[in-house]
Amino acid sequence: MRFTLSSSVLNSRLQTLSKVINSKNPLQILDCFLFECQDGELRVTASDNENTMKTTIHLDYQEGEGRFAIPNRTILDAVKELPEQPLTFNIDTNNYMVTICYQNGEYNFACQNADEYPLPVNNLDGQTVLTMKSAILSDSISRAIFATDNNEVRPVMNGIYFDLTTENLSIVATDGHKLVRNINFELRNDVPASFILPKKPATLLRNSLAKDDSEVTICFTSRNAQITFGDTTIVCILIEGRYPNYNSVIPTDNPNILTLDRRTLLSAIKRVLPFASASSQLIRFNIEIGKVEVSSEDIDFSTSAKETLICDYGGQKMSIGFRGDSLIEILNSLDSEEVSIKLADPSRAGVIVPVTQPENQEILMLVMPMLISD
CATH class of the missing domain: 3.10.150.10 (DNA Polymerase III, subunit A, domain 2)
Structure with a gap:
């Protein structure tokens, strides 16, 4: 398998995805990025088993299809110092070896079989769909995330609460000492619905969303959410439980x-x-x-x-x-x-x-x- 893509695009996407990967993982394969090459596109995935972030990169050239996993530190160190130029990946799927050719040089290292990489079970039966502008969601999360708690007794306080009613959308966070409520009057739903977004995917969104009018689509149930913006998708497990009646305080x-x-x-x-x-x-x-x-x-x-x-x-x-x-x-x-x-x-x-x-x-x-x- 062989493909070519931009070094700066790959580095930018990997830097964003790397924030998902924990320093210590229950599965060794989660120390890796999952690479999937198909139909002229490279899909790169990072996961910590609760949060999964995936991005799609257009390929300049592709020969063959396949999946493999690369240790995150290896590929991050390999591409971060390269100036903008085409990178050509040659993957030996029999011996799981990778060769990356760039101007005046090449890297050689081992990759892993991708079959062991866990992909999220994204059951969105009975989902609610919420679409909003990227800049508004980014600003709302930035305003709220500092007010979340780190409470093992009441984990619902550790996330950002999205309360979608027939009248508006409220984005709320509180630790019991301070509270943030951001109401958006443009967004509403015929059937009230809500979810609690954990702090980690909220931070990923805050750091990844563009400050523009592009759309973000959030599909959620009582257990998980799928958030799509541009070429990137985040799938996360939500915090379960009843959020406090914030309006009463x-x-x-x-x-x-x-x-x-x-x-x-x-x-x-x-x-x-x-x-x-x-x-x-x-x-x-x-x-x-x-x-x-x-x-x-x-x-x-x-x-x-x-x-x-x-x-x-x-x-x-x-x-x-x-x-x-x-x-x-x-x-x-x-x-x-x-x-x-x-x-x-x-x-x-x-x-x-x-x-x-x-x-x-x-x-x-x-x-x-x-x-x-x-």
Whole structure:
């Protein structure tokens, strides 16, 4: 078997697929990429036995068909330093040897029989199909993934929840201390359906999706999902279980609204956070009409810091505390110039929203307050 393809295209696809492969696998064959050559195309697959990612590359030349598996480190190291040029693969399927010919040189190494490579059982009977723009899905995942948990007791909190109703699609993540809800009003379904996407395939999607209007198709059941975009497909096992009622924890009446420049607030928090207690990461907001003082202190080490920012605020005077690292993650995940922080009192959750919402979307971030002493 023999085929030719672009070195840069192969390297780019392999770098993306390599994120699927674990450092330690239950099966040795999962340390490999599966190569399948057929009908002028090369299909390359990577798997960790729960998540499978497959991409298709057009071949410039093909002679013969077949399947083989190549150790991931061998092929990654072989192609990553090559400039753009044609690569010709010669595969001896009797002895499972590979020769890669390139300009001024060649590689020779062993491959493996592909018959042992496990392919996902993708039973999508009774599936629900969801189609959305690549940029919107990528942005939604990027905004939500930081709020997922690492909880062995409640694994449903470890993923991103897709809640498709007759009115909209909500993409939600929470760890119990912070929550992200991204509503898309363009997407709906006649029959409500939902799934919990694990963190690993969510990360693969965030790093792979194009920031454009190309379409992503998600076919899902209660157990697994198949996500297709461009020449790439991800098949993954979903997290089973009932996701918490996220809407019930979002306050609907927070009358005290603080509005200010997002980057200004983010920079101030970054400056005062190093002076906060390392264990609590507590940042205090002292808010009054027209201004907010952002401060921190560590009594054990006698350190403190504070800054005063100009803001738009007409509510009651208030002192409230939040984890600084959570605020930084929230503000980093937003794009708008200004944000509004909606508050009720120092014991109730604060709601952070962008002043300018994306078209046909509603973004909301929630952060729980911390106890502060006077």
